Amino acid sequence: MYRTAPLGKRPRWWTELPLIAVVYGLYTAGRLLVRGDVQSAVDHGLSILDLEKTFRINFEHPLNRLFTDHPLLGIPADFAYASLHYLLTPALLVWLFRRRPEHYRKLRTWLLASTLIGLIGFTLLPTCPPRLLDEGVGFIDTMRQYSEYGWWGGDASAPRGLGGMTNQYAAMPSLHVGWALWCGAVLWRHTRSGWGKALGVLYPLLITLVVMGTANHYFLDAAAGAAVMGAGYLLAGPVLRLTDRFRSRFTHPVAGKTTEADAAVSGGCETSAGTALPRTTAPGSPAGAGRPGAPETLREADASDHHIPRQQARGEAGEGSPDSAATAAR
Numbered sequence: 596m597y598r599t600a601p602l603g604k605r606p607r608w609w610t611e612l613p614l615i616a617v618v619y620g621l622y623t624a625g626r627l628l629v630r631g632d633v634q635s636a637v638d639h640g641l642s643i644l645d646l647e648k649t650f651r652i653n654f655e656h657p658l659n660r661l662f663t664d665h666p667l668l669g670i671p672a673d674f675a676y677a678s679l680h681y682l683l684t685p686a687l688l689v690w691l692f693r694r695r696p697e698h699y700r701k702l703r704t705w706l707l708a709s710t711l712i713g714l715i716g717f718t719l720l721p722t723c724p725p726r727l728l729d730e731g732v733g734f735i736d737t738m739r740q741y742s743e744y745g746w747w748g749g750d751a752s753a754p755r756g757l758g759g760m761t762n763q764y765a766a767m768p769s770l771h772v773g774w775a776l777w778c779g780a781v782l783w784r785h786t787r788s789g790w791g792k793a794l795g796v797l798y799p800l801l802i803t804l805v806v807m808g809t810a811n812h813y814f815l816d817a818a819a820g821a822a823v824m825g826a827g828y829l830l831a832g833p834v835l836r837l838t839d840r841f842r843s844r845f846t847h848p849v850a851g852k853t854t855e856a857d858a859a860v861s862g863g864c865e866t867s868a869g870t871a872l873p874r875t876t877a878p879g880s881p882a883g884a885g886r887p888g889a890p891e892t893l894r895e896a897d898a899s900d901h902h903i904p905r906q907q908a909r910g911e912a913g914e915g916s917p918d919s920a921a922t923a924a925r
Contacts, residue, residue: 611692615707633723636764640723643767643813644732652815655725656733658808663735670741672805676771677738677747679802684774687781695785701831706777708834709827713770716819722767726810734810768819769812775802776824 647653662669688706691699726736738747775798782795806812 611703615688615703619710633764636721636723637728639720640725640728640766640813641732643722643815644725644728647814654814655807655810655812658804659725659734659737659810662737662808663740666741668808669737670744672809673738673741673745673747675802675805676809676811677745680771680774683778683798687778691781691785698785701835702777702781704834705824705827705831706774707827708830709773709777709824710770712823712826712830713768713773713820716768716823717762717765720767721764722816723764724766724811725813727763737809738811766812767816768823769806769816770820770823771806771812772799772803772817772820773824775799776821 644653647655662672684706688699688703691702725732725734726738728734738745779795779799782791782798784795786792786795803817806817807814
């Protein structure tokens with residue numbers, strides 16, 4: 596049998612950075628490639644809003660009015676929406692890499708798998724956010740309203756002049772909420788301080804209020820973001836096992852293959868590793884003595900061997916042989 600590398604081994608940064616960069620690149624490129632037509636995105640947004648009104652869960656309406664009427668709430672919310680998921684999420688990845696390497700691989704896989712699932716959601720269901728609906732629906736784009744205070748313009752959280760680099764109709768699911776939930780789970784589970792655990796609870800709740808109050812997402816977008824993270828969590832284990840199996844296939848010998856040192860060879864037959872016959876040779880005896888099939892060696896007789904009768908060779912005369920009797924009768 597071959598040994599596999601321990602899963603708790605510290606990962607290497609020169610393999611992690613390209614992996615994260617590739618997944619994030621796929622996520623960004625996918626958002627741009629699957630923009631869809633505007634009308635279908637608007638229809639999806641209105642359908643989500645109608646569904647929320649039916650069940651009276653359209654919490655984004657009162658929150659948006661609160662943020663637009665009170666700049667002390669709206670401006671910090673815009674800064675939080677435009678920056679925190681780009682700052683806290685990578686910071687926690689680096690912290691896990693350095694301080695919790697035994698948990699890093701699974702948590703990183705959870706985050707990346709959830710991000711790719713979110714990309715599928717953007718592809719299948721392009722959705723217009725509340726801020727881009729007709730003004731008669733009752734939403735105000737707080738980031739446009741307070742754009743003079745930050746680096747963003749009127750195109751979501753993109754810096755001024757770079758609005759064409761983002762897909763504004765990728766509202767379902769909300770990965771702002773999904774990534775915040777991942778950050779909260781990491782803080783709650785892997786920090787020891789009470790402040791860290793409290794932040795782990797408050798941060799996802801804060802981001803959920805922010806995405807709705809700034810009119811960037813519906814409540815159901817936030818719920819879908821949480822569901823995506825749940826699916827990513829369930830997939831993290833199988834994905835890791837699959838990648839470990841794939842990696843072991845190319846980095847270790849084939850299963851069942853033994854080396855000469857692992858097998859005991861006796862009499863031309865090969866036994867399995869670990870089943871070699873015990874050594875029974877006495878000290879001073881040649882190696883292999885006492886083992887079936889080992890060559891016999893002669894040893895010189897000593898004084899202790901006098902009690903062993905001497906065997907006559909064939910044709911040698913002796914006292915009890917017919918030849919000796921005939922000689923005596925002559």
